[in-house]
Amino acid sequence: MIIAFVGLDQAGKSSIKVYLESLSTKNALNTSMSNGVESYLRGNMRIDVFPGQEKLRYMELLYERFFPYIDKLALIVDASARDRFDEVKRYWKFLKNMLEKYAEKEIQVILVAHKQDLSGAVSSDELCKIIFDADDIERYNVIHLNTSIFDPISMSLLLRALHGAIGLIESITEMLRAETRAQIVAIFDGHLLPIAISGTSPRSELFERVHELVTSVEKFGYLKAFVAIFEGEKVLAISRREGNERVIICIINFGETLERVIELSNNAISHYINELRKRFWGWQ
DSSP: OEEEEEOOTTSSHHHHHHHHHHOOHHHHHSOOOOSSOEEEEETTEEEEEOOOSHHHHTOHHHHHHHGGGOSEEEEEEETTOGGGHHHHHHHHHHHHHHHHHHOOSOOEEEEEEEOTTSTTOOOHHHHHHHHOOHHHHHHTTOEEEEOOTTOHHHHHHHHHHHHTOOOHHHHHHHHHHHHHTOSEEEEEETTSOEEEEESSOTTSHHHHHHHHHHHHHHTTSOOOEEEEEETTEEEEEEEEEETTEEEEEEEESOOSOHHHHHHHHHHHHHHIIIIIOOOOOSOO
16 A cells, blocks of 8 residues: 655654654654655555655646555644645645546545644644645545644554554544553443443453442442552553543553553543544443
8 A cells, every 4th residue: 555645844743754664752843944855665565755845746747656656645644733734735725636637546635734743733624624625525535633642542543544454433442452552442321321442342340340439439420530440450540531531541450651551542532532522321
């Protein structure tokens, strides 16, 4: 599978590529502008990063050479650079023309609202409405994601989207379990109903015991956070409410430090509340 990373200069295309290569924020911060197409191989996936300088990004020869082979197009946007959104929209119109002329496959477009760590960054949902019209979204099966190289879960979700494994809530639980090196990760809604579980089934004995524990703690009042260490078991639960949304994340037998697990859990809650907002009331 071949994916084209496109966007304006300074959008963060190379930083994302380097992060996916090294999983290092430090390395991702030390990138330089390229005058050509850079490629990155990861398993059966190849990412081609197109140059962002204006004189290069409108060179039709690049697209004539590469677009016949791509499967997906990732449009990387600096979500904090509001003064450049009009130029991004103009560039998208050019990209559509190039896709129509040279693409030989059905192309999916992924909008990446990058640099969410910066003040004033626009959400991917809002940015999608600015750049694309309804026909674009339907024709190119557009999906959109918020990312930051300081947020490992957002980068994991981006990688899953690039691969096409974008079962969104399930992705969060799976990525959080991997990042925390936990046995089980579960997300509950405000009614303490499990939305998604990674690492076991909702009928397993361990999960049922932990679910009962969370329910019992909630009887004392609104749960914000707790950590419990039993003989052979470690349990962390964190809750957050924003508007009408409430999410509780529970992590069982984690392998990372408590500080790191709390940081990753808060990131995961933000992704659920701000980007996903999907509810599952039963299990298939």
